[in-house]
Amino acid sequence: MICTGCSCLCDDVEIRDGKILNACYRGYKVYSKLSENRARALVDRREVSVDDAIEKAVEILGQAKNPALYGFDTTTVEAQEVAVKIAEKLNAFIDDNSSFCLGEVVEAILKKDVPSTTLEDVRDQAYVIFYWGANPYSSAPRHMSKFTYYPRGMKRLKGYEDRFLVVVDVRRSETAKLAKKNAIFIKVESDDELVESFNLALEGKAGKYAKEVGTVITELKRSDFNAMFVGLGLKYGVRNLDGFFEMIRKINRVAKLYLIPSAFHSNMRGFNEVLFEKTGSINKFSFKEQRSDKLFAFTELLKRDEIDAVLLLGTDPLSSIPFEISKKIMRIKTVVVDPKMSLTAKIAKVVVPSAFSGFESSGTMVRSDGVRKRLEPIEEKEVNDLWILKKISEGL
Numbered sequence: 001m002i003c004t005g006c007s008c009l010c011d012d013v014e015i016r017d018g019k020i021l022n023a024c025y026r027g028y029k030v031y032s033k034l035s036e037n038r039a040r041a042l043v044d045r046r047e048v049s050v051d052d053a054i055e056k057a058v059e060i061l062g063q064a065k066n067p068a069l070y071g072f073d074t075t076t077v078e079a080q081e082v083a084v085k086i087a088e089k090l091n092a093f094i095d096d097n098s099s100f101c102l103g104e105v106v107e108a109i110l111k112k113d114v115p116s117t118t119l120e121d122v123r124d125q126a127y128v129i130f131y132w133g134a135n136p137y138s139s140a141p142r143h144m145s146k147f148t149y150y151p152r153g154m155k156r157l158k159g160y161e162d163r164f165l166v167v168v169d170v171r172r173s174e175t176a177k178l179a180k181k182n183a184i185f186i187k188v189e190s191d192d193e194l195v196e197s198f199n200l201a202l203e204g205k206a207g208k209y210a211k212e213v214g215t216v217i218t219e220l221k222r223s224d225f226n227a228m229f230v231g232l233g234l235k236y237g238v239r240n241l242d243g244f245f246e247m248i249r250k251i252n253r254v255a256k257l258y259l260i261p262s263a264f265h266s267n268m269r270g271f272n273e274v275l276f277e278k279t280g281s282i283n284k285f286s287f288k289e290q291r292s293d294k295l296f297a298f299t300e301l302l303k304r305d306e307i308d309a310v311l312l313l314g315t316d317p318l319s320s321i322p323f324e325i326s327k328k329i330m331r332i333k334t335v336v337v338d339p340k341m342s343l344t345a346k347i348a349k350v351v352v353p354s355a356f357s358g359f360e361s362s363g364t365m366v367r368s369d370g371v372r373k374r375l376e377p378i379e380e381k382e383v384n385d386l387w388i389l390k391k392i393s394e395g396l
């Protein structure tokens, strides 16, 4: 089966005699806790049938003046497509975690502003493996062993001995500790200064990190296939991401360097692609205004008390966004669709229990590099995200 514990979507995971094989500790945790704390169909915290919960959800969303839809990063492409249709039908706002995660990186790749490639090609060909502001050790534990640094590939027959590792971070992360032989760890105080150093080096001038940048550029020039993986450390470390993308384009004039976002929720990229195809934007979209804007990010809408109802699917904002903002959810009518009785589900007006995409329902997800994977669940549950969203859409 395919593990949906993170955006690596590892396709070699097996369930045998009730045990999960080949998964990392993160995937194991999801599988071993599958049956714990499951959601129940609730309206005003009273137990009801699933049909009654869906009927109430339709009533709330249909009567709302300014509804929003938020989440959708752990569900399938098929369910995301229905979610976008619901948002369009309601003239609503729609957003996902990518607005404060790596959305801009996915957007630059979808718009072809920077070159990107697949993880299989990285495994087979990449010489320099460059992690900037990313620590796959915790965010995507099999990233390095399955796709990037350790595995042997067609042109990298000796695995990591045939590669050069670059790690940029503000601290010596677990990934940075691996940067010993054939490797360099660049500890930065400011990511912007490192971007500037690359730009200066490419113009033949010396910046603050001249020595380290000189080494990296020399190594990049040794191969026609190198890959950089960026994480949240980069997103929150640089003031100007466009300047960073410009640096990637400049490097590509002297050496081939492909960019891939490192890791995020299992199908965040799927959401970005579905919305991009429909609207030309990847997140923070208002169907009423027919445009995307940072003011339409879910957290911003909450801050300004701009919405009166929200459909949340596969997300738990009460435990993931600052309480000062998320507590405003208690003031609006909230419909939660989730396999688990999350913190947000506990205060929701309506809860519709769903299946775990990947483990309990099939469909398609998009890996961090844009490759589509067909899910092969352990069992197929009828009441899954797609079924629930279709019912809501039909009711509206």
Ligand code: SF4
Binding pocket: 003, 004, 005, 006, 007, 008, 009, 010, 013, 022, 023, 024, 025, 026, 027, 140, 141, 142, 143
């Ligand atoms: S790396 Fe991600 S997809 Fe792969 S087994 Fe671990 S959690 Fe699952």
